[in-house]
Amino acid sequence: MPYFELQQENPVFPPAHFADPEGLLAVGGQMTEALLLKAYQGGIFYWHHPMKHVRWWSPDPRIVLYTDAVDLEQAVRPSPWTTTGNNAPEALLRLCQESHNKEGAMYPSWLSERMYRIFMSLQAKGRLFTREVWDGDMLIGGFFGVISGSICHGEYAVATREGVDTLAIASAAGQLRKMGVTLMDMHKETARDAGLEYDTLSRLEFVGRCRMAAVSDAAN
16 A cells, blocks of 8 residues: 655645554654654654654554543552652653663664654653652653643653553553543553553544644643
């Protein structure tokens, strides 16, 4: 099936429903903070091998978590670990790189320096949300995503011990709910966790929610 190739200058995404059966919508474009946010607002996410063109996806259905889900509350059970929010974003992103960037195995979960800089820029603007998990003063995992209105677009989860990612995501949901974020977009494998049950939305409904969230976000 043919796919769309974005221009380096002034890239424009095609409608999400043009994605192929696997969800691939387009390739190319110069990755920037503005382009990443534009993608989120259209129900699109990036996911690609670091040495290849950027790939843009919009699968149908979309995997999501509702922040008020009961099972999320159950997942945050008594634990020897503690959690914090937006306490150590730089350390968390570096931990993601240590865990996912394996030499000789450049999978789509690779976190490049370009993306690190983009995410830290979004952090400075109050758009990056992180949830860190600690064992004493040692960072052992966490979750981070980008907030657009009432949606948090999950990017990475990392765990150096079993169950840490479950705690990070469930704890993130609780904090996001308090912030008025109702939906977590768990769009790719690296942001999923086997210890949690996910919901799905059709692409049409999800894209509609993204557009509504973008309008609300712009108005605030």
